[in-house]
Amino acid sequence: MHPSARCLSPGFLKRSLDEFKRLSNFALNLEGLKVPTKAYPLILFDSPDSLTACKRMSDKDIGGFSTANLDFHPSTPTSPPHARFYGNISIELPRDQPHVQRTGYAAWRTLDRGYTLFGKSLWDVDPYVYLAIHFKSDGRKYFINVQTESIVPTDIHQHRLYSKTPGEWETILIKWSEFVRTNHGQVVEPQREMLTQKVRTVGIGLIDRVPGPYDLSISKMWATSAGSGDEILREIEGPITGLPMRSSRQGAFKNLTLEKKEPPEKVVV
Numbered sequence: 001m002h003p004s005a006r007c008l009s010p011g012f013l014k015r016s017l018d019e020f021k022r023l024s025n026f027a028l029n030l031e032g033l034k035v036p037t038k039a040y041p042l043i044l045f046d047s048p049d050s051l052t053a054c055k056r057m058s059d060k061d062i063g064g065f066s067t068a069n070l071d072f073h074p075s076t077p078t079s080p081p082h083a084r085f086y087g088n089i090s091i092e093l094p095r096d097q098p099h100v101q102r103t104g105y106a107a108w109r110t111l112d113r114g115y116t117l118f119g120k121s122l123w124d125v126d127p128y129v130y131l132a133i134h135f136k137s138d139g140r141k142y143f144i145n146v147q148t149e150s151i152v153p154t155d156i157h158q159h160r161l162y163s164k165t166p167g168e169w170e171t172i173l174i175k176w177s178e179f180v181r182t183n184h185g186q187v188v189e190p191q192r193e194m195l196t197q198k199v200r201t202v203g204i205g206l207i208d209r210v211p212g213p214y215d216l217s218i219s220k221m222w223a224t225s226a227g228s229g230d231e232i233l234r235e236i237e238g239p240i241t242g243l244p245m246r247s248s249r250q251g252a253f254k255n256l257t258l259e260k261k262e263p264p265e266k267v268v269v
Helices: 012-028 048-053 231-237
Strands: 040-044 054-058 069-073 082-089 106-110 130-137 142-148 155-161 169-175 180-183 199-206 212-224 256-259
Touching: 040 048, 040 199, 048 054, 048 069, 054 069, 082 106, 106 142, 130 142, 130 155, 130 231, 169 212, 169 231, 199 212, 212 231
Parallel strands: 169 256
Antiparallel strands: 040 212, 054 106, 069 082, 082 212, 106 199, 130 169, 130 212, 142 155, 142 199, 155 180
Protein backbone atom coordinates (compact mmCIF):
# COMPACT_ATOMS: atom_id res chain seq x y z
CA MET A 1 0.00 0.00 0.00
CA HIS A 2 1.33 3.43 -0.93
CA PRO A 3 0.28 6.71 0.68
CA SER A 4 -1.70 9.02 -1.57
CA ALA A 5 -0.40 12.43 -2.62
CA ARG A 6 -2.96 13.98 -0.26
CA CYS A 7 -1.46 12.12 2.72
CA LEU A 8 2.02 13.28 1.74
CA SER A 9 0.99 16.90 1.29
CA PRO A 10 2.61 19.49 3.57
CA GLY A 11 0.81 19.89 6.88
CA PHE A 12 -1.32 16.75 6.58
CA LEU A 13 0.14 15.04 9.66
CA LYS A 14 0.14 18.27 11.68
CA ARG A 15 -3.50 18.96 10.83
CA SER A 16 -4.36 15.36 11.73
CA LEU A 17 -2.56 15.65 15.07
CA ASP A 18 -4.24 18.98 15.86
CA GLU A 19 -7.66 17.53 15.04
CA PHE A 20 -6.95 14.46 17.19
CA LYS A 21 -6.02 16.73 20.12
CA ARG A 22 -9.16 18.81 19.61
CA LEU A 23 -11.44 15.78 19.49
CA SER A 24 -9.71 14.23 22.50
CA ASN A 25 -10.14 17.39 24.57
CA PHE A 26 -13.74 17.65 23.42
CA ALA A 27 -14.42 14.11 24.68
CA LEU A 28 -12.40 14.32 27.90
CA ASN A 29 -13.97 17.61 28.93
CA LEU A 30 -17.50 16.43 28.02
CA GLU A 31 -17.95 19.58 25.97
CA GLY A 32 -20.66 17.94 23.91
CA LEU A 33 -22.86 17.88 27.02
CA LYS A 34 -22.55 21.55 27.91
CA VAL A 35 -21.97 24.96 26.38
CA PRO A 36 -18.21 25.30 25.82
CA THR A 37 -16.59 28.09 27.77
CA LYS A 38 -13.18 28.37 26.11
CA ALA A 39 -12.47 30.33 22.95
CA TYR A 40 -12.35 28.43 19.64
CA PRO A 41 -9.84 30.30 17.41
CA LEU A 42 -10.62 30.52 13.70
CA ILE A 43 -7.85 32.88 12.58
CA LEU A 44 -5.29 34.55 14.84
CA PHE A 45 -3.04 37.10 13.16
CA ASP A 46 -0.23 36.64 15.66
CA SER A 47 2.69 36.00 13.27
CA PRO A 48 3.64 36.65 9.63
CA ASP A 49 2.94 32.96 8.89
CA SER A 50 -0.75 33.49 9.67
CA LEU A 51 -1.13 35.33 6.36
CA THR A 52 -0.32 32.12 4.45
CA ALA A 53 -3.74 30.83 5.52
CA CYS A 54 -5.51 33.68 3.73
CA LYS A 55 -6.41 34.66 0.17
CA ARG A 56 -6.87 38.21 -1.16
CA MET A 57 -9.51 39.04 -3.78
CA SER A 58 -10.67 42.11 -5.69
CA ASP A 59 -12.28 43.10 -8.97
CA LYS A 60 -8.73 43.18 -10.34
CA ASP A 61 -9.21 39.42 -10.78
CA ILE A 62 -11.78 40.17 -13.53
CA GLY A 63 -10.00 43.14 -15.07
CA GLY A 64 -10.98 45.88 -12.61
CA PHE A 65 -8.72 48.35 -10.86
CA SER A 66 -9.44 47.93 -7.13
CA THR A 67 -6.54 46.72 -5.01
CA ALA A 68 -6.42 44.45 -1.96
CA ASN A 69 -3.42 44.18 0.37
CA LEU A 70 -3.06 42.07 3.50
CA ASP A 71 0.05 42.78 5.58
CA PHE A 72 1.18 41.58 9.00
CA HIS A 73 1.98 44.10 11.73
CA PRO A 74 3.65 43.08 15.03
CA SER A 75 2.39 44.27 18.39
CA THR A 76 3.07 47.77 19.66
CA PRO A 77 2.26 49.48 22.96
CA THR A 78 -1.09 50.54 21.46
CA SER A 79 -1.94 47.64 19.10
CA PRO A 80 -1.95 43.83 19.25
CA PRO A 81 -0.31 41.85 16.44
CA HIS A 82 -2.67 42.06 13.49
CA ALA A 83 -3.26 41.91 9.75
CA ARG A 84 -3.92 45.15 7.91
CA PHE A 85 -6.39 44.87 5.02
CA TYR A 86 -6.08 47.96 2.88
CA GLY A 87 -6.05 49.28 -0.66
CA ASN A 88 -8.12 51.39 -3.00
CA ILE A 89 -11.61 50.88 -4.41
CA SER A 90 -12.20 51.79 -8.05
CA ILE A 91 -15.48 51.49 -9.96
CA GLU A 92 -13.78 51.98 -13.33
CA LEU A 93 -14.75 49.29 -15.85
CA PRO A 94 -12.15 47.54 -18.03
CA ARG A 95 -12.42 48.82 -21.58
CA ASP A 96 -11.37 45.56 -23.21
CA GLN A 97 -13.90 43.38 -21.33
CA PRO A 98 -17.44 44.53 -22.15
CA HIS A 99 -18.96 41.59 -20.26
CA VAL A 100 -17.75 43.09 -16.96
CA GLN A 101 -20.55 45.42 -15.87
CA ARG A 102 -19.74 45.94 -12.19
CA THR A 103 -16.55 46.52 -10.23
CA GLY A 104 -15.65 48.14 -6.93
CA TYR A 105 -14.98 45.40 -4.38
CA ALA A 106 -12.13 43.89 -2.38
CA ALA A 107 -12.02 41.05 0.13
CA TRP A 108 -9.97 38.44 1.90
CA ARG A 109 -10.85 35.04 3.30
CA THR A 110 -9.18 32.06 4.90
CA LEU A 111 -8.14 29.21 2.62
CA ASP A 112 -9.75 25.80 2.79
CA ARG A 113 -7.94 23.98 5.59
CA GLY A 114 -7.10 20.79 3.72
CA TYR A 115 -7.55 17.18 4.80
CA THR A 116 -6.67 15.10 7.86
CA LEU A 117 -6.89 11.45 8.81
CA PHE A 118 -10.42 12.29 9.95
CA GLY A 119 -11.49 13.80 6.61
CA LYS A 120 -11.78 17.37 5.41
CA SER A 121 -10.84 20.02 7.98
CA LEU A 122 -13.88 22.09 8.91
CA TRP A 123 -14.76 24.26 11.88
CA ASP A 124 -17.62 23.00 14.05
CA VAL A 125 -18.90 26.18 15.70
CA ASP A 126 -22.36 24.79 16.43
CA PRO A 127 -21.80 24.64 20.23
CA TYR A 128 -20.91 28.35 20.30
CA VAL A 129 -23.25 31.35 20.34
CA TYR A 130 -21.13 34.06 18.73
CA LEU A 131 -18.51 34.89 16.17
CA ALA A 132 -16.11 37.34 17.84
CA ILE A 133 -13.80 39.76 16.01
CA HIS A 134 -11.17 42.10 17.42
CA PHE A 135 -10.60 44.83 14.85
CA LYS A 136 -9.97 48.49 14.05
CA SER A 137 -12.01 50.01 11.23
CA ASP A 138 -12.00 53.16 9.16
CA GLY A 139 -15.80 53.09 9.32
CA ARG A 140 -16.47 51.87 5.78
CA LYS A 141 -19.13 49.31 4.89
CA TYR A 142 -17.45 45.95 5.45
CA PHE A 143 -19.20 42.59 5.47
CA ILE A 144 -18.20 39.38 7.23
CA ASN A 145 -18.38 36.36 4.90
CA VAL A 146 -18.81 32.76 6.07
CA GLN A 147 -18.70 29.73 3.76
CA THR A 148 -19.94 26.30 4.82
CA GLU A 149 -20.22 22.85 3.24
CA SER A 150 -23.62 23.89 1.96
CA ILE A 151 -25.73 21.94 -0.52
CA VAL A 152 -25.33 25.03 -2.70
CA PRO A 153 -21.55 25.58 -2.92
CA THR A 154 -21.89 29.25 -3.90
CA ASP A 155 -23.88 30.19 -0.79
CA ILE A 156 -22.25 32.84 1.41
CA HIS A 157 -23.60 33.81 4.83
CA GLN A 158 -22.98 37.46 5.59
CA HIS A 159 -23.32 40.07 8.31
CA ARG A 160 -22.37 43.73 8.40
CA LEU A 161 -19.23 44.57 10.38
CA TYR A 162 -20.32 47.62 12.34
CA SER A 163 -17.74 49.86 13.98
CA LYS A 164 -18.77 51.77 17.07
CA THR A 165 -15.42 53.54 17.43
CA PRO A 166 -13.70 53.94 14.01
CA GLY A 167 -9.97 54.37 14.38
CA GLU A 168 -9.88 52.49 17.70
CA TRP A 169 -9.59 48.81 18.57
CA GLU A 170 -12.90 47.19 19.49
CA THR A 171 -14.48 43.76 19.86
CA ILE A 172 -17.74 42.71 18.28
CA LEU A 173 -19.90 39.64 19.01
CA ILE A 174 -22.30 38.43 16.33
CA LYS A 175 -24.69 35.52 16.82
CA TRP A 176 -24.13 32.79 14.27
CA SER A 177 -27.91 32.67 13.85
CA GLU A 178 -27.95 36.32 12.70
CA PHE A 179 -26.04 35.79 9.44
CA VAL A 180 -27.95 36.22 6.16
CA ARG A 181 -27.75 33.65 3.37
CA THR A 182 -26.72 35.12 -0.01
CA ASN A 183 -25.79 33.76 -3.41
CA HIS A 184 -23.95 35.59 -6.21
CA GLY A 185 -24.37 38.90 -4.45
CA GLN A 186 -28.10 38.60 -3.72
CA VAL A 187 -30.07 37.73 -0.59
CA VAL A 188 -31.86 34.45 -1.31
CA GLU A 189 -34.89 32.66 0.03
CA PRO A 190 -35.57 30.52 1.90
CA GLN A 191 -33.25 31.78 4.64
CA ARG A 192 -31.99 28.39 5.84
CA GLU A 193 -29.93 28.22 9.00
CA MET A 194 -26.20 28.25 8.50
CA LEU A 195 -24.54 24.81 8.62
CA THR A 196 -22.49 25.76 11.66
CA GLN A 197 -21.21 22.21 12.11
CA LYS A 198 -19.25 22.53 8.86
CA VAL A 199 -17.75 25.99 8.39
CA ARG A 200 -15.16 26.11 5.59
CA THR A 201 -13.87 29.68 5.55
CA VAL A 202 -14.31 33.08 7.14
CA GLY A 203 -13.35 36.46 5.73
CA ILE A 204 -14.23 40.12 5.30
CA GLY A 205 -15.15 42.09 2.17
CA LEU A 206 -15.76 45.71 1.24
CA ILE A 207 -18.66 46.19 -1.14
CA ASP A 208 -19.84 49.77 -0.72
CA ARG A 209 -18.49 50.72 -4.20
CA VAL A 210 -17.31 54.09 -2.89
CA PRO A 211 -14.09 55.01 -4.73
CA GLY A 212 -11.10 55.72 -2.56
CA PRO A 213 -8.80 54.19 0.05
CA TYR A 214 -9.88 51.76 2.75
CA ASP A 215 -8.09 50.46 5.83
CA LEU A 216 -9.19 47.69 8.22
CA SER A 217 -7.05 45.96 10.85
CA ILE A 218 -7.98 42.51 12.19
CA SER A 219 -6.34 40.96 15.21
CA LYS A 220 -8.32 37.75 15.55
CA MET A 221 -11.58 35.96 14.79
CA TRP A 222 -12.93 33.20 17.02
CA ALA A 223 -16.05 31.33 18.08
CA THR A 224 -17.22 31.92 21.63
CA SER A 225 -20.08 31.67 24.07
CA ALA A 226 -18.71 34.77 25.85
CA GLY A 227 -18.33 33.03 29.19
CA SER A 228 -15.72 33.49 31.88
CA GLY A 229 -13.60 30.73 30.34
CA ASP A 230 -12.98 32.64 27.09
CA GLU A 231 -9.31 33.47 27.53
CA ILE A 232 -9.16 35.63 24.38
CA LEU A 233 -12.09 37.82 25.42
CA ARG A 234 -10.77 37.99 28.97
CA GLU A 235 -7.36 39.16 27.76
CA ILE A 236 -8.92 41.87 25.58
CA GLU A 237 -11.75 43.08 27.78
CA GLY A 238 -10.62 42.19 31.30
CA PRO A 239 -12.49 40.05 33.87
CA ILE A 240 -15.87 38.81 32.64
CA THR A 241 -18.63 38.72 35.24
CA GLY A 242 -21.55 38.09 32.89
CA LEU A 243 -22.74 39.10 29.45
CA PRO A 244 -26.25 40.57 29.40
CA MET A 245 -28.15 40.04 26.17
CA ARG A 246 -28.72 43.57 24.92
CA SER A 247 -29.40 45.09 21.53
CA SER A 248 -26.95 46.49 18.99
CA ARG A 249 -24.20 48.82 20.14
CA GLN A 250 -24.92 48.24 23.83
CA GLY A 251 -21.79 46.31 24.77
CA ALA A 252 -21.33 44.70 28.16
CA PHE A 253 -17.80 46.11 28.27
CA LYS A 254 -16.18 49.34 27.14
CA ASN A 255 -15.11 48.04 23.71
CA LEU A 256 -17.53 45.14 23.27
CA THR A 257 -20.42 45.37 20.81
CA LEU A 258 -23.31 42.94 20.37
CA GLU A 259 -24.84 43.04 16.92
CA LYS A 260 -28.21 42.05 15.47
CA LYS A 261 -28.97 40.92 11.94
CA GLU A 262 -29.53 43.51 9.25
CA PRO A 263 -30.10 42.23 5.68
CA PRO A 264 -27.36 43.24 3.23
CA GLU A 265 -28.35 45.73 0.54
CA LYS A 266 -26.11 44.30 -2.15
CA VAL A 267 -23.27 41.91 -1.54
CA VAL A 268 -20.33 40.78 -3.62
CA VAL A 269 -17.53 38.37 -2.72
